[in-house]
Amino acid sequence: MKVGYYQFSPEFGKPSQNLERIRTVLSGVEADIVVLPELAFTGYCFADREELRSIAEDVSQSSTVDSLSNLCRDSNFYLVTGFAERENDKLYNSALLIGPYGLICTYRKLHLFNTEKEYFDPGDTPLQTVEIRGAKVGLMICFDWVFPEVARTLGLQGEDVLCHPSNLVLTYCQKTMLTRCL
Ligand code: ACM
Numbered sequence: 329m330k331v332g333y334y335q336f337s338p339e340f341g342k343p344s345q346n347l348e349r350i351r352t353v354l355s356g357v358e359a360d361i362v363v364l365p366e367l368a369f370t371g372y373c374f375a376d377r378e379e380l381r382s383i384a385e386d387v388s389q390s391s392t393v394d395s396l397s398n399l400c401r402d403s404n405f406y407l408v409t410g411f412a413e414r415e416n417d418k419l420y421n422s423a424l425l426i427g428p429y430g431l432i433c434t435y436r437k438l439h440l441f442n443t444e445k446e447y448f449d450p451g452d453t454p455l456q457t458v459e460i461r462g463a464k465v466g467l468m469i470c471f472d473w474v475f476p477e478v479a480r481t482l483g484l485q486g487e488d489v490l491c492h493p494s495n496l497v498l499t500y501c502q503k504t505m506l507t508r509c510l
Contacts, residue, residue, distance in 0.1 A: 329463050331489060333363040340371030341383060347392055351399055359405045360461050366410035366470045366495040367421065377419065377447040384414035387424065393431055401428040406460055408467060410493035418449045423467045423493050425458060433458055433467070438478070441471035441497065455481045463488040470494040473501050479508035 334353055338346045346369045354362060366372065369392055374380045387393050396407055406427045413422040413434065420436040421444060436451030437444075455478060457464040466482035468490065473479075482490060490509055494501065 329361070329461060329489070330359045331361045331363070332357065332359040335365065338365060338368050338371045340373060342371075343369040343383065343385075343392060346371075347395055351395065354399060354403065357403060357405070360463075361406045361408060361465065361489065361491065363491045363493060364407065364409035366423075366493045367412055368410045368493070370412040372495045374447050380412060380419050380447045381414065384412040384419050386414050387411070387422075387431055387434060393424065393426065396424075396426045397428070397430045400426055404428060406432075406465075408465075408491040408493060410469065410495070419447065420451060421448045421469060422451075423469050423491070425460075425465065425467060425491075427460070435467040435469070437469040437472065439471045439475055444471075455485075457482060457485045457487045460489075465489045465491060467491050467493075470496065470501075473504055473508060474498075476508065 370383050385392060400407055408423060408425050411422045411424045413420040423435045425432045434453060436453045438451040440448050440450060457466045464487045466487040468478050
């Protein structure tokens, strides 16, 4: 399995621009899975819940998700991406697994970091693995790395690949993730 990532600084509040950038950079890339940052389309630093609400998308009616599904189909890979998700009155810091046939699963961040708690709702989806091309893939988001139970829960499900969209603030994560993966 060939796993890649695209690390960049999303332009805050400019989802179309970030989407265009991602589509351009990833077109022609050969991979099985590509991982994008936490909140890759909206950016990370919201002032308040209203600002987040104005830009978060419902995955069932999202032009971003549709465009990413097309990208996956054209490029024959899967994407894991951070996503500002709105569902009715709720707002989630989510990770989406998208494939050539569309959205496969959504994970909503359980451990919100610092001021994220002022505008996001805590996640209400289970930690789960999904089989992609013979490998079990699990999702977690940034600050989830602090809590060993997240990686352990996924590990107990036989996960092979841990995808971790992030917008890192603390400095210990890169070392800690080696341990989580072990
Ligand atoms: C973080 O969870 N983005 C620090």
